Amino acid sequence: MEMRQGRKPRQGWAGLWNISFGFFGIQIGFALQNANMSRVFQSLGSSIDDLPALWVAAPLTGLLVQPIVGHLSDRTWLGRLGRRRPYFLTGALLATIALLWMPESNGLLMAALLLWMLDASLNISMEPFRAFVGDMLDRDQHTAGYAVQTAFIGAGAVVGSLFPYVLDHLGVANTAAAGSIPDTVRYSFWVGGIALFAAVLWTVVTTREYSPEEHAAFHGEEPAEDAASSAALAGRSLLGGVRWIAAGAIVAAAVWNWALEKEVYLLAALLAAYGLASLLAIRLARAGRSASMLAGIVGDFAGMPPLMKRLAFVQFFSWSALFIMWINTTPVVAQYHFGSADPASAAYQEAGNWVGVLFSVYNGVAAIAALALLPVLSSRLGKARAHALCLAAGALGFGGFLVLRDPDALVICEIGIGIAWASILAMPYAILASSLPQRKLGIYMGLFNVFVVLPQLLVATVMGSIMKPLFPDEPIWTMAFAAATLLVAAAASLRIGEGEQPPLL
Structure with a gap:
């Protein structure tokens, strides 16, 4: 490492590798979850209409954790x-336990609870990794650091997504009796759990974090914002919290009156819960107890920097498209490209394996694009415009699902989606890490990721109410929704503005 006076040590490739290698294992866990949980649920007897409700555990845990x-x-x-x-x-230890136990699920309830545990554990590990890059690297290496992290995310997802496909070709049973999970999925979860823990342990053992005193030396005395945040929170009107509670009550009444999907009740509960949390946080701040966790989180959420708010809007629509893809790709490909919507059929299970291959393609493209494409685009266009271009490529990829019927041709779609995925994982965090106060990097990264999980909750709760009356038994149209949301995100990226730091990679 090359030392520079008053600045963090400049990391070479070995340092960048060690800092982010744990994300390789975390993404193996996410890839196994994203590519196989719909298959697990349907193998255990779930209908396609119930998938969003079963998946809701994942984003809800992220929102809370x-x-x-x-x-x-x-x-x-x-x-x-x-x-x-x-x-x-x-987080890695708990996620490993969930992955090892998941194939032993003997019913939908057990599988849903283990998904809850798995996603919570992955989020416990993942969120600090985002802040870890900002902690360990000086500002002129932030783009490089998040690009390397994205490359590991892509590589881990390729490995995790390909497990069932490879095991099938090695002769492991890819079908199972009704109500059982195929051995290809079973063994994939077991191997993935071990790989996840080993990768995270590598980063823990090979890195040394800077002490609080070293951080102070690198950054100087950052302005104390807690008093200002507390005063701002204490000065807020209680009426805002009441409005959130009222909004939750209105949504719940709409579900009851118009017989909407029952999952929408969760959205109502979340709106009301945020209103109650706001009221309690304001009262704590007025009582001089602003150091409490609740007051701190609510105060920081309300006081997000303007750049972070603009990026949050982009993230919201970007991740809406991704969650639509993770829930619906297996049933879409099975029905429209393999000709079977029956989870017990060999064609459906073959489609499930092919979805793993498709997911490995977009993640592999992301790993390459993070290191080879994003630096070029950001240097020529700026991060915001480069991000918009990549999101537009992803929208074209989703649109291809509607016009291509050859399963092999879907690989073309995954190239566009992979380019978008690389940018989604790198560009917003590179922009943020250079503009946020280091002493609050963890909480701001956690709050920023709320806009990763909120759209997932909306997809899980609202999508069924939209799709069932408009497109009954036609999941292919979910891909059109995904394309549209990415186009909205691309347009919003152009409005981020050039308040970001100039490209440095």
């Missing part, structure tokens, strides 16, 4: 383990 972990990790220092690494290790 990431701000809390971000808040705590900013305030943690456990000796040699440091600030972020305790959360990497804890």
Whole structure:
């Protein structure tokens, strides 16, 4: 590492590798979840209409876990383990247990509870990793750091997505009796769990976090914003919280009156819960208890920097498209490209394996694009415009599902989606890490990721109410929704503005 006075050590490729290698394992876990959970649920007897409700555990845990972990990790220092690494290790251990146990599910309830545990654990590990890059690298390496992290995300997802396909070709049974999970999926979860823990352990062992004193030396005395945030929170009207509660009540009444999908009740509950949290946080701030976790999280959420708010809007629509894809690709490909909507059929299980291959393609493209394409685009166009171009490529990829019927041709679609995925994982975080105060990097990254999970919750709760009356038994049209949301995100990216730092990679 090359030392520079008053700045963090400049990391070489070995340092960048060690800092982000744990994400390789975390993404194996996410890839196994994203490519196989719909298959697991349907193999255990779920109908396609029930998939969003079963999937809702994943984004809900992210919504709850990431701000809390971000808040705590900013305030943690456990000796040699440091600030972020305790959360990497804890999350990896719990995620490994969930992956090893998942294939033993004997019913939908057990599988849904294990998905809840798995996603919560992955989020415990993932959120501090985002802040970890900002902690360990100086500003002129942020783009490089998040590009390397994205490359590992893509590589881990390729490995995780290909497990069932490879095992099938090695002769492992790819079908199972009704109500059972195929051995290809079973063994994939077991191997993936071990790989996840080993990769995260590598980062924990090979890195040393900077102490609070070293951070102070690198960044100087950052302005204390807690008092200002507390005063701003205390000065807020209680009427805002009441309005959120009223909005939740209105949504719940609409579900009851118009017999909407029952999952929408969760949306109503979340609106009301945020209203209650706001009221309690304001009262805590007025009572001089702004140091509480709730007051801190609500105050920081309300006081997000303007650039972060603009990026949050882009993230919201970007991740809506991704969650639509993760839920619906297997039933779409099975029905429209393999000719079977029956989860017990060999054609459906073959489609499930092919979806794993398709997911490995877009993740492989993302790994390459992160290192070879994004630096070129960002240097020539700026990060915001480069991000918009990549999102438009993803929209074209989703649109291809509607016009291509040859399963092999879907690989072309995945190239566009992979380019968008690379940018979604790298560009917003590179822009943010250079503009946020280091002492609050964890909480702001956690709050930013709320706009990753909120659209997933909306997709899980609202999509069924939209699709069932408009396109009954036609899941292919979910891909049109995904394309449209990415185009909205691309247009919003052009409005981020050039308040970001100039390209540095």
